Amino acid sequence: MMQIFIPLNFLGFVYREMKGSLANIEKMFSLLEVKPAVEDAPGAPELRVTEGRIEFDDVHFGYRPDREILGGITFTVQPRQKLAIVGASGAGKSTLFKLLFRFYDTTGGRILVDGQDIRTVSQESLRRAIGVVPQDTVLFNQSLLENVRYGRVDATDAEVMAAIRHAQLAGFVQQLPEGAHTLVGERGLKLSGGERQRVAIARALLKHPPIMVFDEATSSLDSHSERGILEALRQVAREQTTLVIAHRLSTVVDADTILVLDEGRIVEQGSHARLLAQDGHYAALWRLQQEERGRAEIDAVQEMSS
Numbered sequence: 521m522m523q524i525f526i527p528l529n530f531l532g533f534v535y536r537e538m539k540g541s542l543a544n545i546e547k548m549f550s551l552l553e554v555k556p557a558v559e560d561a562p563g564a565p566e567l568r569v570t571e572g573r574i575e576f577d578d579v580h581f582g583y584r585p586d587r588e589i590l591g592g593i594t595f596t597v598q599p600r601q602k603l604a605i606v607g608a609s610g611a612g613k614s615t616l617f618k619l620l621f622r623f624y625d626t627t628g629g630r631i632l633v634d635g636q637d638i639r640t641v642s643q644e645s646l647r648r649a650i651g652v653v654p655q656d657t658v659l660f661n662q663s664l665l666e667n668v669r670y671g672r673v674d675a676t677d678a679e680v681m682a683a684i685r686h687a688q689l690a691g692f693v694q695q696l697p698e699g700a701h702t703l704v705g706e707r708g709l710k711l712s713g714g715e716r717q718r719v720a721i722a723r724a725l726l727k728h729p730p731i732m733v734f735d736e737a738t739s740s741l742d743s744h745s746e747r748g749i750l751e752a753l754r755q756v757a758r759e760q761t762t763l764v765i766a767h768r769l770s771t772v773v774d775a776d777t778i779l780v781l782d783e784g785r786i787v788e789q790g791s792h793a794r795l796l797a798q799d800g801h802y803a804a805l806w807r808l809q810q811e812e813r814g815r816a817e818i819d820a821v822q823e824m825s826s
């Protein structure tokens with residue numbers, strides 16, 4: 521089955537169009553059989569993922585010929601390492617992901633997965649190798665169990681429950697009237713942003729692709745949700761190469777490498793400690809977020825005591 525890798529705004533559109541009558545995910549994907557922007561080379565072989573190493577080699581890209589969005593991006597993510605990408609809105613973070621999925625071809629340079637140029641392999645095999653945790657997760661009007669099972673439709677109940685536990689949803693499930701069989705989605709229980717992301721993580725754990733892409737939600741989370749997501753993400757990152765678009769520094773701190781992107785260029789690259797010591801863009805961003813966090817905590821305490 522095709523996995524969820526469609527640009528999220530498009531997915532949102534399709535979901536809104538269908539949510540009234542949606543019976544199953546297959547129907548949704550049949551709607552998505554639109555002509556792709558890039559095509560497979562004739563007889564393109566399957567991508568063979570042996571370790572999960574990702575390399576961007578001097579990647580240039582623009583959506584239009586007159587405006588370059590990425591201006592020579594070079595980095596390597598080693599197998600089972602975690603790369604976090606930070607940067608201001610419009611810096612090009614999502615564009616990097618779109619190129620990795622090959623929604624578009626680079627205009628210069630190349631992207632390699634385990635040494636294979638992604639332009640030479642079939643798109644289907646490339647996308648099968650990558651799991652996505654999107655910012656906003658689509659939930660269908662079914663039980664929580666079935667919603668998680670979309671990660672791998674032939675998974676047993678026991679496997680789905682294990683994924684739910686690893687995604688730090690067990691405590692949440694315990695409180696539901698019918699446990700994992702409780703109906704969620706539009707006509708069922710509404711889940712918070714943090715819970716929805718953990719459902720997406722559970723799906724990803726079940727799919728178990730060698731490469732994981734996590735688009736962290738920008739919306740603010742309470743510290744309990746944040747801890748839950750972080751722990752769930754650690755479970756994913758232990759065994760899989762993980763790329764994260766990060767908005768919260770808690771997600772970034774333990775990354776093996778942090779890329780700081782600014783106007784389509786990498787301005788800094790390194791671990792949290794190294795970047796702090798460098799006292800540049802990242803250190804400034806860190807100080808700013810620490811201050812914001814401190815202010816939010818003070819506000820919360822004042823609100824509670826008033």
Ligand code: ATP
Binds near residue numbers: 584607608611615
């Ligand atoms: P954010 O944090 O707000 O999501 P980002 O760092 O992910 O931002 P991108 O979404 O990669 O940034 O966008 C980089 C630039 O490319 C922006 O100037 C954006 O307007 C432009 N852009 C993004 N998608 C398209 C598109 N489909 N067509 C044309 N321009 C685009």
